[in-house]
Each structure stands twice: as C-alpha cells, then as structure tokens.
Amino acid sequence: xxxxxxxxxxxxxxxxxxxxxxxxxxxxxxxxxxxxxxxxxxxxxxxxxxxxxxxxxxxxxxxxxxxxxxxxxxxxxxxxxxxxxxxxxxxxxxxxxxxxxxxxxxxxxxxxxxxxxxxxxxxxxxxxxxxxxxxxxxxxxxxxxxxxxxxxxxxxxxxxxxxxxxxxxxxxxxxxxxxxxxxxxxxxxxxxxxxxxxxxxxxxxxxxxxxxxxxxxxxxxxxxxxxxxxxxxxxxxxxxxxxxxxxxxxxxxxxxxxxxxxxxxxxxxxxxxxxxxxxxxxxxxxxxxxxxxxxxxxxxxxxxxxxxxxxxxx
Numbered sequence: 001x002x003x004x005x006x007x008x009x010x011x012x013x014x015x016x017x018x019x020x021x022x023x024x025x026x027x028x029x030x031x032x033x034x035x036x037x038x039x040x041x042x043x044x045x046x047x048x049x050x051x052x053x054x055x056x057x058x059x060x061x062x063x064x065x066x067x068x069x070x071x072x073x074x075x076x077x078x079x080x081x082x083x084x085x086x087x088x089x090x091x092x093x094x095x096x097x098x099x100x101x102x103x104x105x106x107x108x109x110x111x112x113x114x115x116x117x118x119x120x121x122x123x124x125x126x127x128x129x130x131x132x133x134x135x136x137x138x139x140x141x142x143x144x145x146x147x148x149x150x151x152x153x154x155x156x157x158x159x160x161x162x163x164x165x166x167x168x169x170x171x172x173x174x175x176x177x178x179x180x181x182x183x184x185x186x187x188x189x190x191x192x193x194x195x196x197x198x199x200x201x202x203x204x205x206x207x208x209x210x211x212x213x214x215x216x217x218x219x220x221x222x223x224x225x226x227x228x229x230x231x232x233x234x235x236x237x238x239x240x241x242x243x244x245x246x247x248x249x250x251x252x253x254x255x256x257x258x259x260x261x262x263x264x265x266x267x268x269x270x271x272x273x274x275x276x277x278x279x280x281x282x283x284x285x286x287x288x289x290x291x292x293x294x295x296x297x298x299x300x301x302x303x304x305x306x307x308x309x310x311x312x313x314x
Contacts, residue, residue, distance in 0.1 A: 002103065002186050004182065004185065005081060006028060006085070010088040014088065015090070018108060018175040022086070031080045032051060032052070034055070036065075074097070083101045084182070085098065085104075087106070088178070095142065098140040106150060108174045109135070109145055110174060111133055113152070122166055123229060124202070133154075134173070135174040137149070137150040150192050153176075155169055161227065163227065215237070216279070217279070222283055223283060240314060247291040248289065252286035254286065256282040262277035263312070264279060266311075268282070
C-alpha cells in the first residue's frame, strides 16, 4: 500500500464534486491549486473559484498561481511534497509540474477518450447527437488529453437531455471514477492502456459563432445545438420583428416533427405557444431571453410581447 499525499488542481463546480469525494473517502489532500480570484458581475467584485470556496471550508492549503512555470510556484509544490497530483477542469500543465510527483499526475476528462479531446467535451457530445459518452482518467503527458488511460465509464445521454443535466451526471460519475483510480494507485494495481493516435471527434472551445442557430439546418441538428448549449453559454439567434432586430438566447425547447409550408425561421406565435419553423418540423420554445431582459418562459413573453405575422429568426 502506498501512502498517498494528494495535490488537487481544479476550478469550477465540476471539480468540487471530485475534491469532496476524495475528502469523504479519507484520502490525504495536502493542498489545492485553483484559478486566481477575478472580478465578476455588475459590481466587478472579486470572486473566488468554487474549488477555493470548498478548500477554505476544509482548511486546505490553497495555491493560486498566475504563472504555472514560475520558480515560486514550483517551490511551493515541492514544499507541499505531494506524491500524486489530480487534475479536474483546470489548465494545461507544463511538464515541470505534471512530472513532479513520484506517482504521476492524472486527469479526469468528461468523455470516452480518445473521442472529444479538448475544452468542451460535454457540449459537443450533445451537439453531435451522441447517445452515450462517459468519463476517463488518464496520466498526463506532453499533449492535450492523449496520455495513457487508467479507467473509463460509459454514461448514457437521454434524447432530450440538456448540457446542464449531462454535466451533473458526468460530475457524479467522474468523482466516483477518480476515487476508484486513487484506490488502484494506492494498492499498486493500476493497469493503463495507450490511447489510439487518432481521435474521431474533437471538442474544441465554444465561441459565440458556434452558438448561432442556422435555421436552414435539419430540425434535429438545431435541437441538439440548443440543448447542447443550455444553460451556458446558450444558443442564440436574431429575431426580426416589425423592423426591429433583437438578439435572442434560447434555452428550453421541444422538437415537433411535422410537414408544413412555412419558410425556415418563420415565427408562429399563439396565446400559449411560440415555435419556429425548420426543415421537417418546428422548434417549440419554452424559455428564452431577449437582449437586455431576464430569461423567461415563453408564456410570460407572449403575455406582453407582440409578434408580427412576418416575424422571423435569422
């Protein structure tokens, strides 16, 4: 049995679940590395990362480096004397950091590697209409998400599941997988396997243009894009109504397969329903956000907003 001293690296809520699982499994976490505090919101108040807030509650030593290659940071790591590093939703580490502990540094990734390497694996799995994804632990090497795989677990994707819902499922599955991985390292029973060189599907960073809805795409493709970006950063479109152009973010939707004579993008609004025509049917909008307004359900919008008969999304 190895006596493990773990340094944990992570920033968002997704990482907190794993840190919490490690603490509850009674592993010795000697410190936490997370992003520096940054201003956020209208008041631009300094905000702490989710991982930092958790670490403060448990009195864990916290490092918040701006430069991961700095001599000061490397010396701080050496002082903590960890012999295993675990990375969940953090930054790409330089070699001088990931090769430091004697038992290596492993990462939790929210996909079944080698598919969906990159920054946004959960989004792209839904956007591409996958029916399953998963979580992977692997030892870090020089490239992004290419190291030897330790463990994997499949997770099914529901046909109407949103990014937010799948995120929470993978967060839970991932935290359990990390604990299993640490147990194997502790017992010296780890067996890894090499990843195939070529990935079939990538998960690049999501940009504003990625989120723009093309109403000429097939119905299912539009539907998958919207749910793969719900709740954040959200798919968007431009509503043209009575000569005004309004940016609209779309969140909750349903897909209705039907034949119709409408042009793609035409808005059909009634007292209770708001839908947009697309190839092969309609996207029924249940919640949305007009530029400068708060997010609301479509019924609330229809109570006070008037759509012209020629209104369309583009």
